[in-house]
Amino acid sequence: MQVALLGIRWSVKPAVRHFVNIQQCAAFSTTRIIWAKKVSGKNKGVVEEKLLLGRPSNNLKIGVVGLPNVGKSTFFNAITNSTVAAENYPFCTIDPEESRVAVPDSRFDWLCEHYKPASKVPAYLTVIDIAGLVKGAASGEGLGNAFLSHVKSVDAILHVVRAYENQDIIHVEGDINPVRDMEIIHEELRLKDMEFLSKYYDTISKQVTRVGANSSPADKAKKEEADTVKKVMDWVLNENKDVRSGEWSNPEIEVINKLYLLTAKPVIYLANLSEAEYVGKNNKWVPKIKEWVDQEHPGDLVIPFSGEFEEKISGLSEQDRGATLQELNTVSALPEIIVAGYKALQLIYYFTAGTDEVRAWTVRKNTKAPQAAGVIHSDFEHGFIKAEVIKFEDLKTLKTDAAVKANGKCLQKGKDYAVEDGDIVFFKFNKTQSKK
Ligand SMILES: Nc1nc2c(ncn2[C@@H]2O[C@H](COP(=O)(O)OP(=O)(O)OP(=O)(O)O)[C@@H](O)[C@H]2O)c(=O)[nH]1
Numbered sequence: 001m002q003v004a005l006l007g008i009r010w011s012v013k014p015a016v017r018h019f020v021n022i023q024q025c026a027a028f029s030t031t032r033i034i035w036a037k038k039v040s041g042k043n044k045g046v047v048e049e050k051l052l053l054g055r056p057s058n059n060l061k062i063g064v065v066g067l068p069n070v071g072k073s074t075f076f077n078a079i080t081n082s083t084v085a086a087e088n089y090p091f092c093t094i095d096p097e098e099s100r101v102a103v104p105d106s107r108f109d110w111l112c113e114h115y116k117p118a119s120k121v122p123a124y125l126t127v128i129d130i131a132g133l134v135k136g137a138a139s140g141e142g143l144g145n146a147f148l149s150h151v152k153s154v155d156a157i158l159h160v161v162r163a164y165e166n167q168d169i170i171h172v173e174g175d176i177n178p179v180r181d182m183e184i185i186h187e188e189l190r191l192k193d194m195e196f197l198s199k200y201y202d203t204i205s206k207q208v209t210r211v212g213a214n215s216s217p218a219d220k221a222k223k224e225e226a227d228t229v230k231k232v233m234d235w236v237l238n239e240n241k242d243v244r245s246g247e248w249s250n251p252e253i254e255v256i257n258k259l260y261l262l263t264a265k266p267v268i269y270l271a272n273l274s275e276a277e278y279v280g281k282n283n284k285w286v287p288k289i290k291e292w293v294d295q296e297h298p299g300d301l302v303i304p305f306s307g308e309f310e311e312k313i314s315g316l317s318e319q320d321r322g323a324t325l326q327e328l329n330t331v332s333a334l335p336e337i338i339v340a341g342y343k344a345l346q347l348i349y350y351f352t353a354g355t356d357e358v359r360a361w362t363v364r365k366n367t368k369a370p371q372a373a374g375v376i377h378s379d380f381e382h383g384f385i386k387a388e389v390i391k392f393e394d395l396k397t398l399k400t401d402a403a404v405k406a407n408g409k410c411l412q413k414g415k416d417y418a419v420e421d422g423d424i425v426f427f428k429f430n431k432t433q434s435k436k
């Protein structure tokens with residue numbers, strides 16, 4: 001038997017949280033986090049792992065959504081260092097633009113400093129700039145159907161809402177009212193889900209035959225699917241709620257995840273303020289936005305930022321940017337937004353670290369060690385033997401790999417270990433088990 005070793009290190013704690021001390025802004029609590037729960041009955045005591053809403057992939061994207069001309073492309077340019085058109089007229093953006101941005105992480109920086117590796121690869125967040133949605137989008141207004149299909153293709157939403165006053169910048173609704181604007185967008189997303197669900201239910205309910213003791217598994221599955229779609233439809237239509245705020249069982253989540261519903265996607269609200277109000281931490285709309293979010297979508301995050309300010313400082317050299325921020329006694333909101341976006345997608349990363357390379361590997365939350373190893377190479381998954389895991393804080397405290405080992409802090413983990421954000425991992429795998 002041949003045993004191959006791969007040097008890997010990674011770790012994670014709640015990623016960096018520089019942020020935004022605007023008093024009124026929401027506490028950091030990204031969307032809903034679904035925890036494992038106990039199941040009853042004959043499997044009593046066995047912990048059933050709760051499935052996550054959303055696509056089961058580690059290549060997820062977050063879309064910038066909002067009314068036209070509210071600053072989405074300005075934000076996109078600042079966050080991804082791009083130069084897409086951001087002009088003062090509605091529907092400046094038509095086709096989606098995609099870019100990716102490195103996820104800031106002080107642990108990654110520390111590991112790079114520590115190992116001085118030849119190659120450094122951080123985690124990346126993929127961001128998509130989407131065209132503005134208007135009232136009536138769900139019924140085709142303002143190219144609504146095309147634009148909503150762009151929203152359908154992303155896995156989470158950064159909802160930009162305008163909270164700055166400026167007579168020169170056109171507002172499609174005529175005046176500034178972020179709460180009304182958020183309601184418009186939510187209503188359009190919900191209407192589109194309702195339309196899709198009604199059509200889908202019509203189709204599958206026709207395929208459902210009477211289910212009895214002798215029915216085939218396929219017939220039973222179809223019936224269960226139809227029942228779930230009906231339940232989701234009632235939630236969206238009758239309760240007027242978003243899919244993501246419902247409590248769903250694992251079989252229901254499996255059905256929901258195949259439907260790519262717009263209101264199932266996690267949302268982070270970005271309140272676009274003027275530079276002066278952002279720096280002064282004072283804007284009359286932020287408390288109202290927060291209040292609406294707390295009432296309608298409890299637990300969702302509101303992050304104030306300023307498009308014009310971020311655009312301005314993103315064009316400066318690192319040194320000048322630092323000096324400007326210091327002089328104004330403020331911080332850029334972008335690192336906080338990137339980290340929050342990553343979390344909203346339920347993504348985490350582990351590190352592999354050594355003098356060759358320090359690298360962050362993205363996996364979805366709750367991913368078991370063999371599948372996490374498979375992100376590096378499928379051989380690591382198929383021939384998985386064990387993962388040697390070091391917690392970042394242990395390495396930081398004890399300083400060397402040898403000291404970590406000598407103190408019993410190099411943890412031996414098997415195939416049932418769910419990799420944690422920030423773990424520094426060294427996989428052992430059996431090459432003879434590998435599959436092509
Ligand atoms: N004063 C001020 N102007 C802003 C801010 N953010 C964006 N703008 C201006 O608002 C106008 C529209 O900005 P965009 O970023 O193109 O808006 P958008 O949401 O992408 O618009 P569409 O693509 O048309 O939906 C531009 O003239 C921007 O310069 C801001 O924070 N303050």
Ligand SMILES: [Mg+2]
Pocket residue numbers: 072073074085086092093129130131132
């Ligand atoms: Mg735009």
